[in-house]
Amino acid sequence: MGAGIGLANGFGQLGQFAFNQPVVAVCGDSTFFHAAIPGLINARFNNSNVLMVVLDNGGTAMTGFQPHPGSGTDALGRPAPVVEIEAICKAIGVEVRVRDPFEVDQAIEELYDMLQDGGAKVMVFRRKCFLIESREKAKPRVFVDPEKCIGDECGCARFCSRVFNCPGIIWDQEAKRAKIDEVVCTGCGVCATLCPQGAIIVEEG
Structure with missing residues (x-):
């Protein structure tokens, strides 16, 4: 529920004590909007070595696929402006990449590549949940x-x-x-x- 990036922010500072393990925080797209942004800002501000992975499936899966600011619809199903996760990350000043997780080999390669870089960065794995797609086709x-x-x-x-x-x-x-x-x-x-x-x-x- 957004605590991961806050903890990772601290772990990402431990390089000065010879801690050299990769630090990865994971959250969903809905959690990114409602809880993880402040932690990501802190990671950027403190120059923590952390990779944040956002699993973007297009809805709030854990509570019934309610829309969120990145969904493109509001709670009544009406069209709404899309707030892009990558736009927020760029505004904060962190490197961000977007990848389809079903392209397995490329996703693994790019994730590993990002782990080699220092500082705060974000990988967005974007793929609409099949439970949502099954309603559409x-x-x-x-x-x-x-x-x-x-x-x-x-x-x-x-x-x-x-x-x-x-x-x-x-x-x-x-x-x-x-x-x-x-x-x-x-x-x-x-x-x-x-x-x-x-x-x-x-x-x-």
Whole structure:
């Protein structure tokens, strides 16, 4: 709820005591607007070595997807001015980058790159929540191609079902293959980009 950036501000000052671990604070887009901005200003003012990661999914997810200043609509669903997170960061004077988190390799590379720099900086991972998108368009169908999935022979230690650990991916004990739970799956398709065998298929609705 916004406390992370305040704590990170302090941890980011510990370099003078030989503390050289990366300091990362994480918050959602709604929390950024209602609680995290003062902490980010303090991090900038004190030149703390901290990376703030903002998970921007387009709504206040924890309480029912109410709009916030960055949503573009007000509480009654009427159009409202969009307050951009990156514009606020630039006004404060911190480096800010925006990345689609579903572009996994690029997101990891850019996040690592930002951790190499000193001072306060912000990475915004922006992707509309699929629960919101599902209200606007048909959900894609995601399934495992049994001809391509080779189970434990894949050599990835069941990365899809055990490591990636999405609740929409389960392990079929009888078939010894990964399987998509179509009730739980939101259709985001991230798993398809990570499968080394290309066995997870996404069909647009």
